Structure formats: C-alpha cells, structure tokens
Amino acid sequence: MLHARREEWPDADAFLEAAYERGWTDGLPVVPATPERVEAFLATSGLAPDTVLGVVPTREVTVTAEHAAINSVMAGCRPEYFPVVVAAVRAHLDEHGNCHSTTGTLSGAAHAVIVNGPIRDELDVAYGAGCLGPGFRANATIGRALRLVIRNVCRAVPGFLDRATFSWPLRYSFCFGEDEAAGDWTPLHVQRGYAPDQSTVTVHSIMRMVSAWDSSSRDPEGVLDTLVAETRYHGIAGDAFLGDGVNVVYVMGREHQRFFFDAGWSKERMQAYLWPRLTAATAGFHDRRVNLGHPENILIVAAGGAGMAETWVLFPHLAWAVTRVVERPGDVPSETAR
Amino acid sequence: MSIVALDPTSGPVEGTARTRLAPRPPSLSGQRLGLVVNGLGCSERFLDALAAQLLATTELDGVVKVVKSSVSVPPDPGDWSRLTEGATVAITGFGG
Numbered sequence: 473m474l475h476a477r478r479e480e481w482p483d484a485d486a487f488l489e490a491a492y493e494r495g496w497t498d499g500l501p502v503v504p505a506t507p508e509r510v511e512a513f514l515a516t517s518g519l520a521p522d523t524v525l526g527v528v529p530t531r532e533v534t535v536t537a538e539h540a541a542i543n544s545v546m547a548g549c550r551p552e553y554f555p556v557v558v559a560a561v562r563a564h565l566d567e568h569g570n571c572h573s574t575t576g577t578l579s580g581a582a583h584a585v586i587v588n589g590p591i592r593d594e595l596d597v598a599y600g601a602g603c604l605g606p607g608f609r610a611n612a613t614i615g616r617a618l619r620l621v622i623r624n625v626c627r628a629v630p631g632f633l634d635r636a637t638f639s640w641p642l643r644y645s646f647c648f649g650e651d652e653a654a655g656d657w658t659p660l661h662v663q664r665g666y667a668p669d670q671s672t673v674t675v676h677s678i679m680r681m682v683s684a685w686d687s688s689s690r691d692p693e694g695v696l697d698t699l700v701a702e703t704r705y706h707g708i709a710g711d712a713f714l715g716d717g718v719n720v721v722y723v724m725g726r727e728h729q730r731f732f733f734d735a736g737w738s739k740e741r742m743q744a745y746l747w748p749r750l751t752a753a754t755a756g757f758h759d760r761r762v763n764l765g766h767p768e769n770i771l772i773v774a775a776g777g778a779g780m781a782e783t784w785v786l787f788p789h790l791a792w793a794v795t796r797v798v799e800r801p802g803d804v805p806s807e808t809a810r
Numbered sequence: 811m812s813i814v815a816l817d818p819t820s821g822p823v824e825g826t827a828r829t830r831l832a833p834r835p836p837s838l839s840g841q842r843l844g845l846v847v848n849g850l851g852c853s854e855r856f857l858d859a860l861a862a863q864l865l866a867t868t869e870l871d872g873v874v875k876v877v878k879s880s881v882s883v884p885p886d887p888g889d890w891s892r893l894t895e896g897a898t899v900a901i902t903g904f905g906g
Contacts, residue, residue, distance in 0.1 A: 477816070480814050483812070542816050572883075624819045714880070
C-alpha cells in the first residue's frame with residue numbers, strides 16, 4: 473500500500489503548475505507520479521513501498537522505496553530504470569556518502585552516478601561519445617531521479633538546506649556508464665569487489681570537475697604525469713571523518729586509453745604509478761596536497777568517444793565513492809559476488 | 811481527464827519548528843556565548859577574535875567554544891551537550 477499523500481488536479485497543466493508552486497521540481501517539467509505508475513516502478517525492484525533505502529539523521533529524514541519511485545516517475549525514468557535509482561539512492565545515503573554535507577555545502581557539490589555491468593546495455597546507459605552530456609534518456613533521468621530525491625525527500629532545497637553559493641549545472645543530472653569493452657581493463661565494479669556479471673552503481677561526490685587535456689604525450693607515463701599535475705594543482709583535502717577512504721575519479725577518453733592498451737598497462741599498474749606521485753610532498757600554492765589513502769582510491773573509468781585527447785578529473789567533495797549492486801527480482805546471485 | 815498524483819516530499823519544508831529562528835535576547839549582558847568552529851579556512855581565528863571583542867565590549871558571562879573534529883560532519887554529541895547546557899546564545903558562522 474502506498475503511503476504518500478494524494479491529490480487530484482483537473483489536467484496535466486494544472487498538475488505541472490502546482491508542482492512548480494510547491495517546489496517539487498528542479499525547474500524543469502515533471503511527470504505526474506500517479507499511483508499506477510509508482511506501483512509499476514516498485515514492481516521492477518521487488519521492494520515494498522515502506523522499504524527503507526537510507527536515512528539522513530541530521531535532517532530527521534528517512535528515505536523509502538516509495539519516495540524514490542515517486543521521484544523517479546517525476547524525473548522521466550522508465551520503470552525498468554528504477555532498480556538503478558534504488559542502488560544510487562542507497563549508495564548516496566551510505567554513512568560515508570555523507571548526504572548532509574555534500575548536499576548542503578556552500579560549494580554546491582554534485583554527484584556522479586557511474587553505472588557498470590550488463591544493465592548498461594539493457595537500459596541504453598550511454599558510455600560512448602557525448603556520454604557526460606544531454607541526449608540519453610537513461611543517463612538524464614536516472615541522474616535526475618537521484619537529484620529529485622535529494623531535493624524533495626532529503627530537503628536540499630536552495631535557500632533552505634541547500635546552501636550553495638553558486639550551485640552547479642551538474643546538479644540537474646549526472647549519470648554515465650563505463651565503456652567496459654573499450655580494452656582489457658578490469659571494470660570499475662570488479663575492481664571494487666563485484667562480479668563481472670553483476671550490475672552496480674557507484675556514486676561519487678564532486679567538488680570540481682576538470683579536463684586534463686594532453687594531446688602531446690604519446691605514452692602512458694606522459695598522460696599520467698599530466699593527470700598528476702592537474703590533480704595536484706587543485707589538491708584533495710583531508711578530513712578526519714572520511715579518513716583514508718576519499719577517492720578521485722579519472723574518466724579517461726579513447727585518445728588517452730589507447731596508449732595504455734597498446735603498452736599493456738592495467739588499471740592496477742596505473743594506480744601504482746599515480747599514487748606515490750599524487751601523494752608526494754608538495755611545493756606550494758598551485759601544488760597542493762592530495763589526500764588519498766591508498767592506490768585503490770584512484771578510480772579509473774573508461775568512457776567517451778574519439779577525438780579529444782583528454783581525461784576528466786572528478787575531484788571529491790566530502791564523501792567516499794560508494795558502490796552498490798543493482799538488485800532486481802529474479803536476478804540470480806553471482807557466485808563470485810562479494 | 812483529471813490526474814491523481816502523489817506528493818514526492820518527506821514533508822513540508824516551510825514552517826517547521828526546527829527551522830524557526832530562536833528568540834533573541836535584548837542584550838548580551840549575563841549571557842554565555844556558544845561558538846562552533848567548523849574548521850574551514852580561518853574560522854577559529856575569526857571566531858576567537860570576535861569572542862574577544864564581545865567579551866571586551868559587552869557584559870558576556872563567558873564563552874563555550876566547540877571545535878568540530880571534522881569539517882564534514884556535525885559536532886560530536888558531547889560537544890552538543892556542552893553547547894546546549896552551557897550556552898544561552900550562539901553565533902553560527904559559515905563559509906569556506
């Protein structure tokens with residue numbers, strides 16, 4: 473049984489105007505969350521409406537599957553996207569996902585939703601050319617659903633508990649997949665302990681996102697040295713609560729990937745090369761400290777199309793990157809799953 | 811055709827008791843000032859200087875200062891107790 477308050481409007485236009493007046497949207501139109509649609513979304517996850525996906529203690533908020541389903545409908549998701557949204561909400565509401573800080577901060581931090589595993593192709597989650605931008609329904613609406621949960625359920629409304637000075641376009645939506653077949657790299661979720669045939673979501677808070685453009689280097693070391701310089705220019709702050717669990721994400725495009733594939737470099741070798749250089753003693757204002765506890769905290773994701781020789785650096789806000797498995801009724805648990 | 815839709819929120823944002831401003835005293839005379847240092851930038855230096863000015867120019871009864879253990883989480887429960895039990899007014903500073 474659904475628990476949310478119901479209301480009736482004479483038509484779609486009246487609903488939409490009411491949604492704007494009540495602050496239920498991010499500024500873009502939303503789809504009415506009819507009880508029938510919400511039930512259909514919940515059915516794809518096998519979750520009861522009152523299943524708790526997580527809590528935000530500082531806001532006295534409990535997020536349920538029904539909350540997530542309503543906001544997924546409003547975001548424009550298809551029903552089959554909903555298990556991915558559930559995994560993203562669970563990851564974000566992990567204690568070290570640090571919802572309160574990352575959604576209330578003056579810095580306007582955003583969240584990247586990175587999808588791995590077979591479900592990427594089942595849902596057409598884009599991971600090739602243009603995948604970080606608009607034009608892909610799954611990417612746009614899954615990322616937006618998480619943001620609407622953050623806004624409507626977790627109360628991160630601008631001027632209320634969202635205290636961002638400028639905020640950020642990435643707060644509308646930011647979701648993409650990993651191009652797992654680009655080469656022979658170990659996919660992100662497998663590096664994080666999941667089986668290749670599992671589907672997962674990794675949610676990474678982003679303080680800033682910077683392009684490490686390097687069209688001159690012709691070998692792995694040169695590209696990685698550029699990543700080191702770009703990362704150290706901005707730095708990654710330490711934090712007592714987060715300890716040594718903070719991550720940086722490098723979304724590496726094809727023109728950089730090929731140097732590593734040609735030379736037979738694995739992600740593990742890249743992490744081993746990067747970590748001591750990232751964390752070495754710093755020299756000054758534009759060579760800042762990078763607080764990464766271990767080489768494994770460096771998350772490398774293959775994505776994007778051909779053309780530009782660049783890698784995007786997703787600097788963390790005050791959270792860990794958290795990975796959660798996408799669960800659907802009837803899925804057979806993998807024997808090698810963690 | 812009419813539309814029935816569900817409320818997507820966890821409750822109203824406006825007007826909740828927890829978001830109202832506390833009543834303000836007519837003066838600082840006899841009050842104990844609570845300060846929360848969030849650890850960002852020069853927040854501790856700034857709040858220390860502010861407290862020194864207020865102690866010199868008003869009849870404050872004392873200062874209860876809390877330094878958060880991390881910028882990313884609220885004060886520890888023990889620090890909240892010190893604030894709520896020891897302070898009668900507070901300054902909330904923020905910034906980065």
